[in-house]
Amino acid sequence: MNSKFLLFSLPCILIGTAINACSAPGLWTDPGDESLPPSFPVQGEYAGEKLGAQVIALGKGQLHAVLYTGGLPGAGWDGKNRSLLTGTIDGEGATFSPAEGKRKYLAGPAAEFSATSTFPPQGHLPCTGAISGDQFTITDDTGRTLSLKKTQRVSPSMGATAPSGAKVLFDGTHADAFNGGRFDAATKLLNTDGKDIRTKDKFNNYTMHIEFMLPFRPDARGQGRGNSGFYQVDHYEVQILDSFGLEGKNNECGGVYTKAEPIVNMCAPPLSWQTYDVEFTNSVADENGNKVKNAFITVKHNGVTIHDNLEISGKTGGSRKDPEGTPGVIKLQGHGNPLQYRNIWIVERP
Numbered sequence: 001m002n003s004k005f006l007l008f009s010l011p012c013i014l015i016g017t018a019i020n021a022c023s024a025p026g027l028w029t030d031p032g033d034e035s036l037p038p039s040f041p042v043q044g045e046y047a048g049e050k051l052g053a054q055v056i057a058l059g060k061g062q063l064h065a066v067l068y069t070g071g072l073p074g075a076g077w078d079g080k081n082r083s084l085l086t087g088t089i090d091g092e093g094a095t096f097s098p099a100e101g102k103r104k105y106l107a108g109p110a111a112e113f114s115a116t117s118t119f120p121p122q123g124h125l126p127c128t129g130a131i132s133g134d135q136f137t138i139t140d141d142t143g144r145t146l147s148l149k150k151t152q153r154v155s156p157s158m159g160a161t162a163p164s165g166a167k168v169l170f171d172g173t174h175a176d177a178f179n180g181g182r183f184d185a186a187t188k189l190l191n192t193d194g195k196d197i198r199t200k201d202k203f204n205n206y207t208m209h210i211e212f213m214l215p216f217r218p219d220a221r222g223q224g225r226g227n228s229g230f231y232q233v234d235h236y237e238v239q240i241l242d243s244f245g246l247e248g249k250n251n252e253c254g255g256v257y258t259k260a261e262p263i264v265n266m267c268a269p270p271l272s273w274q275t276y277d278v279e280f281t282n283s284v285a286d287e288n289g290n291k292v293k294n295a296f297i298t299v300k301h302n303g304v305t306i307h308d309n310l311e312i313s314g315k316t317g318g319s320r321k322d323p324e325g326t327p328g329v330i331k332l333q334g335h336g337n338p339l340q341y342r343n344i345w346i347v348e349r350p
Contacts, residue, residue: 026059028216029338031271038089039063039218043244044269046136046148047072053136053148054245054269055087055094059219062110063087063094066245067138069123073264074304075153081123082116087131096129105247106222113221115245153268155275155302160209162345169199169330170344177201181332190341192228195334197341202327203233205349208278213340214242214253216270226270228339229257229318232280233328236295237316240339243267254299254306257316262299262306273342274302281349283312285325295324 028036039057046053052072056064069081084099103114129138134150162168169177172188181190181197190197214226225242232238236256243252248265255261268274277300284293294314299307320328332341 026217026219027338028271029213029340031216036216037061037218038092039094040216040271041092042089042094042131043218045072045151045153046131047075047151048138048146048148050076051138051146051148052077053138055131055136056115056245057216057218058110058113060110061089063089063096064099064110064113064115064245065096065129065136066115067125067127072151072153074266074302077264079264082121083123083125083127084115084119084121085127085129086110086113087129090130093130093132096127096131098126098128100126108221115247117247152272153302155273157209157275157277157300157303158211158273159343160275160277162209163347166345166347167201168345170341172342180334187340188342190344192332192334192337192339192341194336194338197332197334198234198329199331200329202329203346203348204282204327206278206280207347207349208276208280208330209343209345210276210278210341211273211343212240212276213273214240214270215338217242223251226337226339227335228337229331229333229335230276230278231316231319231331231333232278232295232297233282233326234320234331235283235315235324235328236297236312237318237333238276238278238297238299240333241267242270244269254301256297256307256310256312259312259314259316260307260310262301263308264304264306266301266304266306268302276301277303282327283324285323289323289325291324293325 043057052068065085067083068077070076070078085096086099087094087096103119105117107113136148138146175183228240229237239255241253244267253267279298281296283295295312
Protein backbone atom coordinates (compact mmCIF):
# COMPACT_ATOMS: atom_id res chain seq x y z
CA MET A 1 0.00 0.00 0.00
CA ASN A 2 1.15 3.53 -0.78
CA SER A 3 2.90 5.31 2.09
CA LYS A 4 0.12 7.92 2.33
CA PHE A 5 -1.65 5.45 4.61
CA LEU A 6 1.09 5.55 7.26
CA LEU A 7 -1.49 6.84 9.74
CA PHE A 8 -2.35 3.24 10.56
CA SER A 9 1.14 1.71 10.54
CA LEU A 10 2.61 0.27 13.71
CA PRO A 11 5.97 1.22 15.18
CA CYS A 12 8.71 -1.38 15.50
CA ILE A 13 10.54 -1.11 18.79
CA LEU A 14 14.26 -1.76 18.99
CA ILE A 15 15.31 -3.69 22.06
CA GLY A 16 19.09 -3.96 22.09
CA THR A 17 19.97 -5.60 18.78
CA ALA A 18 16.70 -7.53 18.53
CA ILE A 19 13.43 -6.28 17.16
CA ASN A 20 10.19 -6.68 19.05
CA ALA A 21 8.06 -7.66 16.04
CA CYS A 22 6.02 -4.48 15.71
CA SER A 23 4.66 -5.08 19.21
CA ALA A 24 1.55 -3.14 20.11
CA PRO A 25 -1.45 -3.68 22.37
CA GLY A 26 -4.14 -5.71 20.66
CA LEU A 27 -1.83 -7.25 18.07
CA TRP A 28 -0.88 -10.93 17.83
CA THR A 29 1.44 -12.74 15.40
CA ASP A 30 1.34 -16.31 16.76
CA PRO A 31 -1.83 -18.46 16.54
CA GLY A 32 -0.56 -20.42 19.53
CA ASP A 33 -0.23 -17.35 21.76
CA GLU A 34 -2.04 -18.06 25.04
CA SER A 35 -2.95 -14.37 25.40
CA LEU A 36 -5.20 -14.37 22.31
CA PRO A 37 -8.68 -13.07 23.19
CA PRO A 38 -11.82 -15.29 23.23
CA SER A 39 -12.87 -13.85 19.86
CA PHE A 40 -9.92 -15.52 18.09
CA PRO A 41 -11.20 -19.14 18.13
CA VAL A 42 -14.71 -17.94 17.24
CA GLN A 43 -13.72 -15.83 14.21
CA GLY A 44 -13.27 -17.69 10.93
CA GLU A 45 -15.28 -19.62 8.35
CA TYR A 46 -18.35 -21.82 8.79
CA ALA A 47 -20.00 -23.90 6.07
CA GLY A 48 -23.30 -25.73 5.66
CA GLU A 49 -25.65 -26.82 2.90
CA LYS A 50 -25.84 -23.95 0.39
CA LEU A 51 -24.80 -21.42 3.04
CA GLY A 52 -21.47 -20.08 4.24
CA ALA A 53 -20.48 -17.66 6.96
CA GLN A 54 -17.42 -15.58 7.75
CA VAL A 55 -17.13 -14.25 11.30
CA ILE A 56 -14.96 -11.15 11.73
CA ALA A 57 -13.49 -10.17 15.12
CA LEU A 58 -13.92 -6.43 15.77
CA GLY A 59 -12.27 -6.16 19.19
CA LYS A 60 -13.61 -5.87 22.74
CA GLY A 61 -15.60 -9.09 22.32
CA GLN A 62 -17.59 -7.77 19.37
CA LEU A 63 -18.12 -9.73 16.15
CA HIS A 64 -19.64 -9.29 12.70
CA ALA A 65 -20.89 -12.20 10.60
CA VAL A 66 -21.43 -12.30 6.85
CA LEU A 67 -23.77 -15.02 5.54
CA TYR A 68 -23.28 -16.03 1.90
CA THR A 69 -26.10 -17.57 -0.11
CA GLY A 70 -24.91 -20.74 -1.82
CA GLY A 71 -21.68 -21.22 0.15
CA LEU A 72 -18.42 -19.50 0.99
CA PRO A 73 -16.64 -17.16 -1.46
CA GLY A 74 -14.92 -19.28 -4.06
CA ALA A 75 -16.88 -22.31 -2.90
CA GLY A 76 -20.51 -21.86 -3.92
CA TRP A 77 -21.45 -18.27 -3.08
CA ASP A 78 -23.76 -16.83 -5.77
CA GLY A 79 -21.68 -13.64 -5.79
CA LYS A 80 -24.66 -11.44 -4.94
CA ASN A 81 -26.67 -12.22 -1.81
CA ARG A 82 -25.43 -11.67 1.73
CA SER A 83 -26.89 -11.16 5.19
CA LEU A 84 -25.12 -9.38 8.04
CA LEU A 85 -25.29 -10.16 11.75
CA THR A 86 -23.78 -8.43 14.75
CA GLY A 87 -22.39 -10.60 17.53
CA THR A 88 -20.94 -10.64 21.03
CA ILE A 89 -18.72 -13.17 22.76
CA ASP A 90 -20.82 -15.21 25.20
CA GLY A 91 -18.62 -17.43 27.34
CA GLU A 92 -16.67 -19.66 24.94
CA GLY A 93 -19.18 -19.03 22.15
CA ALA A 94 -21.11 -16.09 20.76
CA THR A 95 -24.63 -14.86 20.12
CA PHE A 96 -25.79 -12.92 17.06
CA SER A 97 -28.66 -10.65 16.13
CA PRO A 98 -29.56 -8.99 12.82
CA ALA A 99 -27.31 -6.10 11.83
CA GLU A 100 -29.55 -3.05 11.90
CA GLY A 101 -29.45 0.73 12.21
CA LYS A 102 -27.15 3.20 10.51
CA ARG A 103 -23.98 1.45 9.35
CA LYS A 104 -21.08 2.19 7.06
CA TYR A 105 -18.25 0.23 5.54
CA LEU A 106 -15.47 -0.46 8.06
CA ALA A 107 -16.83 1.90 10.71
CA GLY A 108 -14.83 1.95 13.93
CA PRO A 109 -17.64 1.27 16.44
CA ALA A 110 -18.93 -2.30 16.12
CA ALA A 111 -22.52 -1.04 16.33
CA GLU A 112 -21.94 0.95 13.12
CA PHE A 113 -19.67 -1.50 11.28
CA SER A 114 -20.70 -3.03 7.95
CA ALA A 115 -18.67 -5.57 5.98
CA THR A 116 -20.46 -4.46 2.82
CA SER A 117 -20.16 -1.06 1.18
CA THR A 118 -23.95 -0.90 0.78
CA PHE A 119 -26.03 -1.54 3.88
CA PRO A 120 -28.18 -3.51 3.91
CA PRO A 121 -26.59 -5.63 1.16
CA GLN A 122 -28.54 -7.39 -1.56
CA GLY A 123 -30.38 -10.41 -0.16
CA HIS A 124 -30.08 -9.27 3.47
CA LEU A 125 -32.37 -11.23 5.82
CA PRO A 126 -32.90 -10.55 9.55
CA CYS A 127 -31.23 -13.70 10.89
CA THR A 128 -30.16 -14.54 14.43
CA GLY A 129 -27.51 -17.04 15.43
CA ALA A 130 -25.31 -18.64 18.05
CA ILE A 131 -21.88 -20.25 18.01
CA SER A 132 -21.10 -23.10 20.37
CA GLY A 133 -17.92 -25.07 19.83
CA ASP A 134 -17.50 -25.52 16.09
CA GLN A 135 -21.21 -25.12 15.31
CA PHE A 136 -22.88 -21.93 14.08
CA THR A 137 -26.64 -22.23 14.30
CA ILE A 138 -28.58 -19.75 12.15
CA THR A 139 -32.30 -18.99 12.47
CA ASP A 140 -33.84 -17.06 9.59
CA ASP A 141 -36.90 -14.79 9.62
CA THR A 142 -39.25 -17.76 8.98
CA GLY A 143 -37.99 -19.66 12.02
CA ARG A 144 -36.04 -22.16 9.93
CA THR A 145 -32.81 -23.30 11.59
CA LEU A 146 -29.61 -24.07 9.69
CA SER A 147 -26.41 -25.51 11.11
CA LEU A 148 -22.96 -24.54 9.88
CA LYS A 149 -19.71 -26.17 10.93
CA LYS A 150 -16.41 -24.37 11.35
CA THR A 151 -13.99 -25.10 8.56
CA GLN A 152 -10.43 -24.13 7.80
CA ARG A 153 -9.80 -24.15 4.08
CA VAL A 154 -6.24 -24.89 3.02
CA SER A 155 -4.91 -23.66 -0.30
CA PRO A 156 -4.23 -26.52 -2.74
CA SER A 157 -0.81 -24.98 -3.42
CA MET A 158 0.15 -24.74 0.26
CA GLY A 159 3.58 -26.23 0.72
CA ALA A 160 4.09 -26.55 -3.05
CA THR A 161 7.52 -27.92 -3.90
CA ALA A 162 9.67 -25.73 -6.11
CA PRO A 163 9.75 -27.31 -9.58
CA SER A 164 12.88 -28.16 -11.52
CA GLY A 165 14.58 -25.00 -12.68
CA ALA A 166 13.07 -22.81 -9.96
CA LYS A 167 15.13 -20.35 -7.97
CA VAL A 168 14.33 -20.94 -4.29
CA LEU A 169 14.22 -17.58 -2.55
CA PHE A 170 13.29 -18.81 0.91
CA ASP A 171 12.98 -22.36 2.24
CA GLY A 172 13.24 -21.79 5.98
CA THR A 173 17.01 -22.22 6.25
CA HIS A 174 18.34 -18.70 5.55
CA ALA A 175 17.37 -15.37 3.98
CA ASP A 176 20.43 -14.94 1.76
CA ALA A 177 18.31 -14.16 -1.32
CA PHE A 178 16.99 -10.95 0.26
CA ASN A 179 18.09 -7.54 1.38
CA GLY A 180 16.24 -6.78 4.60
CA GLY A 181 14.01 -9.09 6.57
CA ARG A 182 14.76 -11.15 9.64
CA PHE A 183 15.21 -14.89 9.52
CA ASP A 184 13.92 -16.54 12.68
CA ALA A 185 15.84 -19.79 13.18
CA ALA A 186 13.31 -21.01 15.77
CA THR A 187 10.21 -20.62 13.62
CA LYS A 188 12.05 -20.92 10.27
CA LEU A 189 10.08 -17.91 9.01
CA LEU A 190 11.02 -14.69 7.21
CA ASN A 191 9.79 -11.61 9.09
CA THR A 192 9.33 -8.04 7.85
CA ASP A 193 9.41 -6.51 11.35
CA GLY A 194 7.64 -3.62 9.66
CA LYS A 195 10.39 -2.98 7.08
CA ASP A 196 10.59 -3.70 3.35
CA ILE A 197 12.26 -6.86 2.07
CA ARG A 198 13.72 -6.96 -1.45
CA THR A 199 15.26 -9.74 -3.47
CA LYS A 200 18.92 -9.28 -4.36
CA ASP A 201 18.23 -10.44 -7.90
CA LYS A 202 16.09 -8.69 -10.49
CA PHE A 203 13.42 -10.43 -12.55
CA ASN A 204 11.34 -9.83 -15.65
CA ASN A 205 8.84 -12.58 -16.59
CA TYR A 206 8.13 -15.37 -14.16
CA THR A 207 5.91 -17.78 -12.26
CA MET A 208 6.08 -17.29 -8.49
CA HIS A 209 4.78 -18.92 -5.31
CA ILE A 210 4.71 -17.30 -1.89
CA GLU A 211 3.09 -18.10 1.47
CA PHE A 212 2.26 -15.41 4.02
CA MET A 213 0.53 -14.92 7.37
CA LEU A 214 -1.21 -11.75 8.48
CA PRO A 215 -1.33 -10.57 12.11
CA PHE A 216 -4.49 -10.55 14.21
CA ARG A 217 -5.47 -7.01 15.15
CA PRO A 218 -9.22 -7.02 15.85
CA ASP A 219 -9.52 -3.45 17.14
CA ALA A 220 -8.10 -2.01 13.92
CA ARG A 221 -10.05 -1.23 10.77
CA GLY A 222 -9.22 -1.08 7.08
CA GLN A 223 -5.57 -0.33 6.37
CA GLY A 224 -4.71 -0.79 10.05
CA ARG A 225 -5.06 -4.58 9.84
CA GLY A 226 -1.63 -5.72 8.66
CA ASN A 227 -1.20 -3.53 5.58
CA SER A 228 1.55 -4.76 3.26
CA GLY A 229 2.18 -5.45 -0.41
CA PHE A 230 3.68 -8.02 -2.81
CA TYR A 231 5.35 -5.94 -5.54
CA GLN A 232 6.00 -7.45 -8.96
CA VAL A 233 9.37 -6.14 -10.26
CA ASP A 234 8.88 -3.41 -7.62
CA HIS A 235 6.40 -1.67 -9.95
CA TYR A 236 3.03 -3.34 -9.46
CA GLU A 237 1.56 -4.05 -6.02
CA VAL A 238 -0.67 -6.99 -5.21
CA GLN A 239 -2.13 -5.91 -1.88
CA ILE A 240 -1.63 -7.90 1.32
CA LEU A 241 -4.04 -6.95 4.11
CA ASP A 242 -6.44 -8.56 6.56
CA SER A 243 -9.57 -8.06 4.45
CA PHE A 244 -11.27 -11.22 5.67
CA GLY A 245 -15.04 -11.05 5.10
CA LEU A 246 -14.93 -7.72 3.26
CA GLU A 247 -15.86 -6.58 -0.25
CA GLY A 248 -12.52 -7.19 -1.94
CA LYS A 249 -11.60 -3.72 -3.21
CA ASN A 250 -8.46 -2.77 -5.10
CA ASN A 251 -6.82 -1.57 -1.86
CA GLU A 252 -7.72 -4.78 -0.02
CA CYS A 253 -6.13 -8.23 -0.03
CA GLY A 254 -5.72 -9.53 -3.57
CA GLY A 255 -6.33 -6.19 -5.22
CA VAL A 256 -3.86 -4.73 -7.70
CA TYR A 257 -3.58 -1.45 -5.85
CA THR A 258 -5.62 1.36 -7.48
CA LYS A 259 -5.95 -0.74 -10.65
CA ALA A 260 -8.24 -3.74 -10.19
CA GLU A 261 -10.37 -5.48 -7.58
CA PRO A 262 -9.99 -9.25 -7.19
CA ILE A 263 -12.68 -11.28 -8.97
CA VAL A 264 -13.58 -12.68 -5.55
CA ASN A 265 -12.22 -11.89 -2.07
CA MET A 266 -10.33 -15.04 -1.04
CA CYS A 267 -8.64 -13.57 2.04
CA ALA A 268 -8.43 -16.12 4.84
CA PRO A 269 -8.80 -15.24 8.55
CA PRO A 270 -5.82 -13.54 10.20
CA LEU A 271 -3.11 -15.85 11.58
CA SER A 272 -3.90 -18.38 8.83
CA TRP A 273 -1.29 -19.28 6.23
CA GLN A 274 -2.25 -18.06 2.76
CA THR A 275 -0.82 -18.44 -0.74
CA TYR A 276 -0.31 -16.29 -3.79
CA ASP A 277 0.56 -17.99 -7.07
CA VAL A 278 1.45 -15.52 -9.81
CA GLU A 279 2.09 -15.62 -13.55
CA PHE A 280 3.67 -12.29 -14.41
CA THR A 281 4.73 -10.84 -17.76
CA ASN A 282 6.52 -7.53 -17.50
CA SER A 283 5.72 -4.50 -19.62
CA VAL A 284 7.85 -3.87 -22.71
CA ALA A 285 9.68 -0.71 -23.70
CA ASP A 286 11.16 0.20 -27.09
CA GLU A 287 14.78 1.16 -27.69
CA ASN A 288 14.00 4.72 -26.64
CA GLY A 289 12.58 3.63 -23.31
CA ASN A 290 8.96 4.24 -24.25
CA LYS A 291 6.49 1.65 -23.03
CA VAL A 292 4.87 -0.19 -25.95
CA LYS A 293 3.11 -2.97 -24.05
CA ASN A 294 1.56 -3.15 -20.59
CA ALA A 295 2.33 -5.76 -17.95
CA PHE A 296 -0.03 -8.72 -17.50
CA ILE A 297 -0.71 -10.76 -14.39
CA THR A 298 -2.68 -13.83 -13.36
CA VAL A 299 -3.06 -14.33 -9.62
CA LYS A 300 -4.41 -17.26 -7.64
CA HIS A 301 -5.15 -16.45 -4.00
CA ASN A 302 -5.51 -19.55 -1.86
CA GLY A 303 -5.97 -21.58 -5.02
CA VAL A 304 -8.72 -19.48 -6.61
CA THR A 305 -8.10 -17.25 -9.64
CA ILE A 306 -8.67 -13.63 -8.60
CA HIS A 307 -7.03 -11.96 -11.63
CA ASP A 308 -7.09 -13.68 -15.02
CA ASN A 309 -4.44 -12.31 -17.40
CA LEU A 310 -5.11 -8.82 -16.11
CA GLU A 311 -3.54 -5.98 -18.07
CA ILE A 312 -1.97 -3.44 -15.70
CA SER A 313 -2.17 0.06 -17.14
CA GLY A 314 0.74 1.53 -15.18
CA LYS A 315 2.78 1.59 -12.00
CA THR A 316 1.11 1.46 -8.61
CA GLY A 317 1.99 3.62 -5.59
CA GLY A 318 5.20 3.07 -3.68
CA SER A 319 7.07 1.57 -6.63
CA ARG A 320 10.62 2.24 -7.80
CA LYS A 321 11.31 5.23 -10.03
CA ASP A 322 12.88 3.31 -12.93
CA PRO A 323 10.77 3.24 -16.11
CA GLU A 324 8.37 0.45 -16.88
CA GLY A 325 9.70 -2.34 -19.05
CA THR A 326 12.85 -2.80 -16.98
CA PRO A 327 13.62 -5.80 -14.77
CA GLY A 328 13.17 -5.27 -11.05
CA VAL A 329 13.29 -6.89 -7.65
CA ILE A 330 10.43 -8.56 -5.83
CA LYS A 331 9.49 -6.38 -2.86
CA LEU A 332 7.61 -7.52 0.22
CA GLN A 333 6.43 -4.30 1.81
CA GLY A 334 6.83 -3.89 5.55
CA HIS A 335 4.76 -0.72 6.02
CA GLY A 336 5.19 -0.89 9.79
CA ASN A 337 3.44 -4.26 10.09
CA PRO A 338 4.72 -7.68 11.21
CA LEU A 339 4.20 -9.98 8.24
CA GLN A 340 5.61 -13.52 8.13
CA TYR A 341 6.58 -15.48 5.01
CA ARG A 342 7.67 -18.97 4.06
CA ASN A 343 8.16 -21.21 0.97
CA ILE A 344 9.03 -18.58 -1.65
CA TRP A 345 10.23 -19.64 -5.09
CA ILE A 346 10.28 -18.28 -8.62
CA VAL A 347 10.60 -19.76 -12.12
CA GLU A 348 11.92 -17.29 -14.68
CA ARG A 349 10.40 -17.28 -18.17
CA PRO A 350 11.63 -15.75 -21.45
